[in-house]
Amino acid sequence: MQEIAWTITLVLMLVIIATFVFVVLNSGQVAEYEPVKKRFYSVRTGLFWVLAVGFVVVMLSSYQGMPYAAQHRSENPIGTQVIDVEGFQWYWKLSSNEVKANQPVVFNVTSGDANHGFAIYDESLTLLAQTQAMPGYINKLEYVFKEPGTYKILCLEYCGMAHHSMVSAIEVVAE
């Protein structure tokens, strides 16, 4: 996911930069304003429609990827592993530190004091999923671990002096 986001961002930003460079390089010669305006405004109309179509496509395709399913269903499907997570200044309290691979896990995330951010990282330190940990609320984060191994839990919401050392781990074992 990060790779895709990074690539799309880089490409689109380069397109914008290239457009600016092109216009700046062509700024010296003086031309009548009205024809330039006409030409650019037709480009503008074109751009609008391209963006509008892109907008609808992305909006529809991204609907599937939203992580809110567990939050809004009344009961977890049979076989779901449930872990209660509570964040404190500055440690995590997990009801269990071991889960099975390839079976959905639902983390019921909350906080005992300030706001925290519950984030799951894999062994190569790639962020896999996250949710906020907030006092008085339970955020339900569902995740399916594909590979056995040791996964890290990092805090992703600033919570005071030792925010950066608020790290824990989860052991994922084979089925």
Next chain:
Amino acid sequence: MSRSILFFVLFLYLLSYSIIGQWFEVSMVRHVLIQIPCLVLAGYLFGRKSLINNRFLILINDKGLAGILMCIFIGGYWMLPRALDAALAGSNMALVKYISLPFFVGIPLAISWQRIHPIARAVIKIEFLTMLFRLGWLYLVSPNRLCNFYQLNEQIILGKCFLIIATSLSLYWILQLFAEDYREQETLKKNNLYDQASS
């Protein structure tokens, strides 16, 4: 015309005071949202009708400063839960309430509102709105009863009322900013006092 307004003022005052005063005061919502506003309104209407051109009041109330401060501080005092309790506990404070709200809040408001700087007027309006939001929110989250004489659930209803009033009032004022034409109003009020203040 003027007589009917004075009758209306008297009516509001008696409405708040007489036997029905009791009926207002047994409920926190009626006490805060009907009786107190009625008392202020009675003073306000009387002030607008009879005192707005009073030479002496104009002299001691330059730019409306003294009056608006009195209105804010004394009015603010009656927003304290403790003041409500006091008005119910002993007859002295009840009398103070019936006198202070019309005379020290309503009348000063009437004679000062048009005289203060328009920016100050806007600040007071916004501060009044945010105060309603804050009070409403506080009344909703307070774990304790703020008034010894009223139940917790009444306090919660009052909190909700505050939020509803604040929301409607802000919508109304926002709409006003888009619907009216203030150019015309400015020319109409050309000879009014506060225009000089803004220059």
Next chain:
Amino acid sequence: MSSSISVIHPNLSAGARKTLLTYLAISAVVFLLMMVFGASMRYEQSEWLGMGPQYFYQIMTAHGIGMIGIVGLAASAVMWFFLSRHVQLSTPILVANLVFFLIGVVLILGAIFIGGFAAAWTFLYPLPAMGKGVWGNHAAASYLVGLLLIGVGFLLLYLDTARGIMKKYGNLGKALGWPQLFFNSQDEAPPSAVIASTMVLIVNIAGIAAGAVVLVLSLVNLYMPSYELDPLLVKNLIYFFGHVFINAAIYQAVIAVYEILPLYTNRPWKPTKVFILSWTLSTLMVMSVYPHHLLMDFAMPKWALIMGQIISYMSGFPVLVVTAIGALTLIYRSGIKWDVTSRLLILSMLGWACGVIPAIVDGTISVNNVMHNTLWVPGHFHIYLLLGLLPMLFGFMYYLVQSNGNKVGAVDDVAFWFYLVGGMGFVTMFLLSGKESIPRRWAAHLSEWVPYDRIASVFATLVVIGALVFAYRFLTRLSRINIATS
């Protein structure tokens, strides 16, 4: 080369001129100081400094609130300068805002550097009350009161702009150009400075009101902890207020681009229907897009989050389709006169347009799930602010410095390139770090992440050098600024 660019203000009083220049001089100094703070955070993460987490988080808090406050101040000076050409504004209120601002700054600095307050500029409830011995309730209260005072100052300023605008244009709808947009009015539309200022005063008065509610309630909670607030509601209000305020700063500063770029290209930039429409839509979107900061709060109503994503996408339209293309149209084959001012202003358009992309990407819920609160986020807003907003403000300062015949040297051109290269490298490292899942707001980084921090630190140094020249030039040329009356 054509003759020099004219700086004209038909009715700027001596008092207002002095106050505006004071605004900008203070801004130049604070920009520089806050950039040094920012760079020092990257140095600390590079393991080149050993300040430790306590100072790091204090500096982080100061950098955040300091930058937000000071760009608000500088941008309002830009707005005031151009708006007061069209409507009558009050100089005493301009001064009052500065006084409130400075008192607020003293309280905030005291809270942070004497009281040890370090709850980040966002002061998310209930962190301010949970200093754990590092800071106490009084420090937190000093911070909140300081912020409240700054809010009061800005409120006065925007109420005055509202009064001035309504007095001349009738009401806010007319000042936004609605008669031209909806009713085909043939009257000339209000100038862009008026349209932009109207948008800004609407959103900022709403934002400040929300801020005032949440600040006072946070204060009540500090001293009476039994009044527990709803953390999610508080978060909504804080992000509403913060998002609106920082966005409004850009929308104020962009007036400089609308007003100055036409002078460099000899082409008019008049509000068209599309322009008016995009500003009206921006008014609504700036106020409703803030839930994209809450996408990882699963407890939020789902519709609000989906709305957050949709409006994030839509917010890009006016910037990309209207403002950026408008600027490019103005420049293309115009024979534009190149100097530091025009370069900075065009950089600002580039930065604003580019910032849209990573913002939209992060505003996509499925991406946000792996990007939120990584360095991607400071990446996107540093593009907006470091490459968009600040160049507008520095550009405006250079516009004044180069006023009516004054010239600057070659060192300013070099500084521009330092700033450009440094800034681009710096924000790219943020985005790259975000892609590598590095969290934001961490005082110490894992060893895997340090190389990224070091490259970023080098770029940060370039930016600071560039900004140092900009600030130095403005401060040393203050007395020579020459604003003509016609």
Next chain:
Amino acid sequence: MNRYSLISTTLVLIISAAVWWQGTSGFKAFTSEAARRIDVLEYPRKLSGLDFENQTFENINFSDYKGKVVLLDFIYTSCPDICYALGFSFKSIKAELEEAGLQEQIQIVNITFNLEQDTPERLSAYVQRYTSDHDMWHGLRLKDPGQLKQLLSDFGVVVIPNEHGGFDHNAAIHILDKEGRLVGIHDYQSQQQIVAQIREQISATVL
């Protein structure tokens, strides 16, 4: 601004400051409950000598508790919520004081204001919820219902019936010193403060 307005503005400010100072006990109490608490802290309050009976039908007067620090609250036995919280708070304070070996020095008292329903038997059952020590923990009712008004006004407690057949009343823990004077009123949640004041009162010498 003319001279007269300057004078009137100054007057308004002075009067307003006085009203607010007086009305909030020096900007410390914004509710009457807070005012009551500050008042007893500054001026320990003498209580009338009223006659009670406890859950074991003993006649009790506050003077019987002389030499002990008394923790006291107002209840009615069918109270569904707040009285429970108060009770558990007492229990936990009691445990803390027992750990410190101070149980001989204190007396816990629940006074009912629902004289129609709360008989000594019901009070006994009420106390039994929290302890079986019926000496250290008393449930009291007034013998003469006519004295209820006096009792409540001594303490500054207001009781209002609600629509569920229960009552709303001040939820607070009161502390009487060894002389039987009211010296402290606290939220039931602030156990630390309560224990601190009890320790202070225990170590205070009786004149």
